[in-house]
Amino acid sequence: MDPHLLRTYVTVARLASFSGAARQLGYTQSAVSQHIAALEQDLGSPLLTRRPVAPTPAGERLLEHAGPLLLRLDAARADVVRLASAPSHGLTLAVSPTSLGPAALAALPPAGVTLRVLGRDHVVAAVAEGAADLGLVDGLAAPSDPLRLPDVAPLTTRGVGEEPVSVLLPAAHPLARRSGLRLGDLVDARWLDAPDAGLPLPQLRAAAGGHGFRAALRYDGCDVRLLTALAAAGHGLTLLPRSAAAGVPGAVAVPVVEPRVVHRVEIVHAAAPPGGAARALLEALATRA
Template identity: 85%
Template sequence: MGCGILAGMDPHLLRTYVTVARLSSFSEAARTLGYTQSAVSQHIAALEQDLGAPLLTRRPVVPTAAGERLLEHAGPLLLRLDAARADVVRMAAAPEHGLTLAAAPTALGPRAVAALPAAGVTVRVLARDGIPAAVATGTADLGLVDGLAAPSDPLRLPDVAPLTTHGVGEEPVCVLLPAAHPLARRTGLRLADLSAARWLDAPDAGLPLAQLRAAGGGGHGFRPALRYEGADVRVLTALSLAGHGLTLLPRSVAAGVPGAVAVPVTEPRVVHRTELVCAGAPRGAAARLMEVLVGRK
């Protein structure tokens, strides 16, 4: 499926297809999009005719092999269109308005919280991968993302649209341990020595296990004993202290957990890095927050 074909595709038809595939239902897609079911069926038929391939089986409603391939392209394409629209709207908007900040839970450190305006701000805690998209599409003015990185190395973010990132800060990372844990008396820990331990898989509340595997030299270690799909760091720390698995947190978060010991990671040399994400040149409250966090106007 070439880029030329996709470039000439009707985005309305593509959006209908993505919605049907996501919901596995023509009728549910019609209700979600505000169309009649007949219109949805016509959109899918027109798209299939345009591409010369069936995209969905009807009973059950699931993508064909060609449909799966189209889904791989459709998400980024539609996101780019939404980002382009948001960029134009952003240029025409009034310079002063309230501030919406999208942030990962562990990116909201003490410095970021202290820098927030006294009024007129909305903080949206999102999954890390959703933050660049929220900024690109205009549902957030700024984003705070975080992750594991080598000192001074930038984070690797999904390429969803032309975005600018600015380093906000770096701090050590620590393994959170119950006070009675055999390793709690250590002054430092090597990640490689913990690859066979029980870990909590909390991609939105903690630092993702995939990043730990990469930092620890790859391989198949750091297997999850329990998966937590929420974004509340307090729940994550409670699960860890109850013995369900280890978790890695920035020092400022781990050090404040009652009844826990935060043991720093000494090898490899990795840090918890936080970056500010923006689209275009921020104005108003967004520009002022950016100036405080990264020292730029």
């Protein structure tokens, strides 16, 4: 399967437009049509309906494979380029919104840093593709357990911090006066679904036995302050690391006491040891961990 044809197919399916894909990829519309026809002939199955442009069942299945395959190819290219390139004097650090805690902030060099705030899965992809030298990603885990990160390339991860988690509730909420909360008691509560700004609801479900935690409102963004404002206004509960949940006006942060879970932060880098500013930050974070 030709990866160029596959990339064209993914772009057409994502944009639902042959002409839009041609503009984005820099091809003629005729060339895009030829790419799709060649891929369909190779696989022996129609992949797209034309009016409207939409994946067929076979096309949907191909899309499930295409993203990881193309990311793996981009990661391989970036890995080879890294080996042939001199270390950069600057540092590009990809971070998920709640991964850059006090210890990481203190370890940042005084100059030459570019921060890219991304969704958790996109942090890993940015490092794999060479768009970032290092990544900081976070999630909910049992104490000392590693995070379950997508397997997109030969990457190295290392834990650099753990802290308790708290449920953020409006100050007038009936549970706001509690000294601690069990996640199991909150499975039927109204929750904010903010997969990139807060701790994702699937992680809460997994920690509490695999059910409940229905969303009252979904927030597709990375602004933690907006997420906490939504919680304070009563639009739903959210789970955050203790440092991010503390001191929110109009809200109360109540610690989770059961099950024993923590907010874990890991640093991600390519399999080859980084150099320059990236190595210095890696060593500084390891020292503080």
